[in-house]
């Protein structure tokens with residue numbers, strides 16, 4: 293188990309997974325940890341689909357057709373029930389923010405368990421909705437491929453220096 297400072301360093305966008313199956317119990321453990329994520333008004337406007345059967349994986353891969361993506365043995369499809377999310381007085385719906393926090397908790401919890409993930413938002417949303425027969429209120433927000441990384445290499449983090457975006461007022 294890593295401490296938090298190490299955890300944020302070892303979490304990276306993995307685009308090459310080994311063909312090792314992931315135990316359902318490990319996925320349960322990961323989701324159990326991540327589901328303590330905060331959400332506006334504690335609405336928890338999320339649905340998580342654990343996509344792991346061959347037929348269902350085909351459907352998700354069709355909506356994000358990349359060779360590397362197809363190496364992941366499991367894909368978590370995170371959807372927002374926008375109608376259940378908090379909406380501010382000026383009309384801003386917070387479902388995407390809530391889902392992003394959940395996704396971030398999942399990616400960190402996965403790293404803590406020695407698993408790898410990658411945020412994927414560049415999918416065909418209409419195709420996903422159709423392939424999984426999602427209701428209009430259940431919007432796919434992010435796909436998280438999940439698996440054991442094919443290599444132990446962790447790429448270096450390229451980040452702006454704090455001075456480029458932090459202002460002390």
Ligand SMILES: Cc1cc2nc3c(=O)[nH]c(=O)nc-3n(C[C@H](O)[C@H](O)[C@H](O)COP(=O)(O)O)c2cc1C
Pocket residue numbers: 303304305306410411412413414415449
């Ligand atoms: C909201 C969001 C959407 C992303 N969508 C994709 C994507 O569709 N495909 C992809 O390969 N990576 C995607 N990424 C991964 C980013 O490219 C990656 O997080 C960034 O380059 C930093 O690298 P790191 O995650 O390894 O630290 C996404 C990341 C975020 C946060």
